[in-house]
Amino acid sequence: MNDAARSLDSLRRGACPSLPAPMATGDGLLARLALAAPLTPEQAIGLAALARDCGNGIVEVTARGKMQLRGLDAAGTARLAEGVGALGIAVREGLGIEVSALAGRDPAAAFDPRLLAAALAQAADVAGLAARLAPKVSVGIDGGGMLGLGGRDLDIAVSPAAGGFRIEAGGVVLGRTSAPVPVVLALLERLAAFGPRARMRDLIAAEGVATLGEGLEPAGARAPAPAEPVGRHALAEGWALGLALPFGQIEAEGLAVLAGKAAELGAGFIEPAGGRALLIGPLAAAEAEALAQWAGAAGLIVEPGDPLRRVEACPGAPACGSARFATRALARELAGLARGRSVHVSGCVKGCAHPGRAGLTIVGLDEGAGIVIEGTPRDVPTRIVPFDELAGAACRILESARG
Ligand code: SF4
Numbered sequence: 068m069n070d071a072a073r074s075l076d077s078l079r080r081g082a083c084p085s086l087p088a089p090m091a092t093g094d095g096l097l098a099r100l101a102l103a104a105p106l107t108p109e110q111a112i113g114l115a116a117l118a119r120d121c122g123n124g125i126v127e128v129t130a131r132g133k134m135q136l137r138g139l140d141a142a143g144t145a146r147l148a149e150g151v152g153a154l155g156i157a158v159r160e161g162l163g164i165e166v167s168a169l170a171g172r173d174p175a176a177a178f179d180p181r182l183l184a185a186a187l188a189q190a191a192d193v194a195g196l197a198a199r200l201a202p203k204v205s206v207g208i209d210g211g212g213m214l215g216l217g218g219r220d221l222d223i224a225v226s227p228a229a230g231g232f233r234i235e236a237g238g239v240v241l242g243r244t245s246a247p248v249p250v251v252l253a254l255l256e257r258l259a260a261f262g263p264r265a266r267m268r269d270l271i272a273a274e275g276v277a278t279l280g281e282g283l284e285p286a287g288a289r290a291p292a293p294a295e296p297v298g299r300h301a302l303a304e305g306w307a308l309g310l311a312l313p314f315g316q317i318e319a320e321g322l323a324v325l326a327g328k329a330a331e332l333g334a335g336f337i338e339p340a341g342g343r344a345l346l347i348g349p350l351a352a353a354e355a356e357a358l359a360q361w362a363g364a365a366g367l368i369v370e371p372g373d374p375l376r377r378v379e380a381c382p383g384a385p386a387c388g389s390a391r392f393a394t395r396a397l398a399r400e401l402a403g404l405a406r407g408r409s410v411h412v413s414g415c416v417k418g419c420a421h422p423g424r425a426g427l428t429i430v431g432l433d434e435g436a437g438i439v440i441e442g443t444p445r446d447v448p449t450r451i452v453p454f455d456e457l458a459g460a461a462c463r464i465l466e467s468a469r470g
Contacts (some may be wrong), residue, residue: 084097084098084135085098085099085100085101085158085160086098086100086144086147086148086151086158086160087148087160092137092387092389092419093382093386093387093388093390093414094125094137094382094386095122095123095137095139095140096122096138096139096140096141096144097135097136097137097139098122098136098139098144099129099135100133100134100135100156100158101133101158101159101160101163102133102134102156102157102158102159102338102339103157103158104157105336105338105339105346106326106337106339107335107336107337108326108327108334108335108336108337109326109330110154110155110156111322111323111325111329111337112322112323112326112327113150113154113156114126114136114151114154114322115319115320115322115326116150116319116323117136117146117147117150117151117154118319118322119319119320120143120146120150121139121147122136122137122138122139122147123137123139124138124318124319124320125137125319125382125386126317126318126319126322127312127315127316127317128312128315128339128340128343128345129315129343130315130341130342130343131165131205131219132168132340132341133339134339137382159188160197161188161191161192161196161197162187162188162191162196162197162200162255163202163203163204163205163206164184164187164205164207164208165205165206165207165208165219165221165341166180166181166184166208166209166210167180167207167208167209167210167211167212167214167215168213168214168296168338168340168341168346169212169213169214169300169302169307169338169346170210172307172348172349173210173213173214173300173302173303174212174301174302174303175211175212175213176210176211176212176213177210177211177212177227178210178211179210180208180209180210180225183225183232183248184208186248187206187208187247187248187252190252191252191255194255194256196255196256196259199263200255200263201263201265203266204222204255204258204266204267205219205220205222206221206222206223206224206251206255207219207221207223207224207225208225209224209225209226209227209289210226210227211226211290213300214294214295214296214300214341215289215291215294216294216341217289217294218294219341221238222237222258222268223236223254223255224238224289225247226289228243228286228287229243230243230245230284231244231247231284231286232244232245232247233286233289234247234250234251234254234280234286236254236267236271236276236279237268237276239271240286240288241279241286242280242283242286243283243285243286244282244283244284250282250283254267257270258270261273261274294341294342295309295371296340296341296342296344296346297309297310297311297344297368297369297370297373297376298369298370298371299355299359300346300348302348302349304349305348305349305350305352305355306348306350306351306352306355307338307346307347307348307350307355308346308347308350308355308359308369309340309345309346309347310344310345310359310362310367310368310369311342311343311344311345311367311368311373311375311376312343312344312345312367312368313366313367314375314378314379314380314381314398314420315343315420317367321365324365325345325362325365325367328358328361328362329347329358332354332357333350333351333354334347334348334349334350334354334358335348335349336348374402374403374405375399375402377405377408377410378398378399378402378409378410378411378412379398379410379411379420379421380397380398380411380412380420381394381412381413381414381417381418381419381420382394382414382419383412383414389414389415390414390415390431391414391431391432391454392431392454394413394414394431395412397412397457397458397461398410398412400458400461400462401461401462401465404462404465405426405427405465406465408426408427408465408468409425409427410425410426410427410428410429410465411425411428411429411443411444412428412429413428413431413444415444416430416432416444416445417444418430418443418444418445422443424441424442424443425441425442425443426440426441426468427439427464427465427468428440428443428444428446429457429461430444430448431454432448434451435452435453435454435457436452436453436454436457436460437450437451438450438451438452438460438464
């Protein structure tokens with residue numbers, strides 16, 4: 068299959084774009100990298116150069132902590148794959164497995180999720196599971212530390228429980244085991260047998276959970292853990308600074324300068340994290356503070372309470388050919404008014420920035436901007452506003468919601 072055919076195949080199956088199978092978007096091909104290990108600052112600088120040389124220079128971190136490079140063509144995609152290999156950046160393929168952030172560095176974690184993730188990945192590869200499961204099926208290994216996987220849409224989650232590992236399927240606790248890998252593999256086999264497009268919630272809706280937890284010991288619910296990566300996090304040695312990229316995006320030049328500054332202050336890793344963030348460390352306390360000051364001045368988000376954290380927006384016009392309006396200018400205008408309400412500004416119904424529900428969604432349609440309350444870009448809007456009246460109308464909606 069050639070690159071174009073592979074991309075079309077990805078779109079048809081709702082697949083996740085990867086390095087070998089990028090996805091066609093409004094601004095060219097998009098390649099998503101699931102990193103197997105944090106980047107060194109030098110690798111981040113090299114990746115920034117690749118983003119500029121092979122694509123349009125835009126680098127993104129997704130809500131699940133993957134990196135994306137945009138604006139590629141077929142030749143650029145091939146050069147990117149070569150360049151990533153030459154930089155020694157390890158990329159995970161196969162079954163989607165997420166681990167909690169700062170794995171191996173978090174003194175609050177009950178176990179190192181990377182070891183379990185590696186054992187599961189190897190067993191899933193041997194069983195050929197990825198090819199038999201829906202592309203978005205994902206397993207989370209939550210070490211139970213400072214930055215958990217709570218809130219993620221995981222088909223299966225493994226987390227620490229007294230005397231073993233808690234197993235959840237579709238958000239429902241199934242029980243506890245001391246041997247999680249065979250249990251997770253058996254659940255994935257059940258899911259694959261149910262259908263190649265099925266998610267765990269589909270299987271549970273059809274068959275219930277009673278038989279899924281057979282052989283497991285009782286376990287309580289997972290303790291809620293903070294999942295906000297932005298801020299300062301104490302490591303076993305030193306600190307990690309978590310900062311978020313406005314709308315999950317940074318220009319290649321900005322990433323290179325950030326990585327250079329991190330290296331200058333002594334950091335050894337830059338880890339993409341869920342919530343469109345980068346965790347940078349280990350740093351001495353004074354250096355972490357210095358980096359926070361520098362990054363804040365550079366327009367990055369360094370405080371969890373920053374209003375931009377509540378607003379999602381896709382690249383919009385003019386970056387994306389499918390967009391009906393300039394999403395991010397409007398999103399910045401609305402950020403200060405959101406006050407705890409989630410806002411999603413989407414250039415079209417595809418909803419790339421946030422496929423889920425938001426308190427207020429504004430979506431570009433052929434006939435104007437659709438306003439959706441407590442829904443997604445694909446829902447029927449409660450009203451449609453002409454684009455030249457959109458900013459005023461959206462501000463009035465948020466102001467009236469504040470009372
Ligand atoms: S949601 Fe935004 S980025 Fe995605 S295709 Fe539509 S306009 Fe383009």
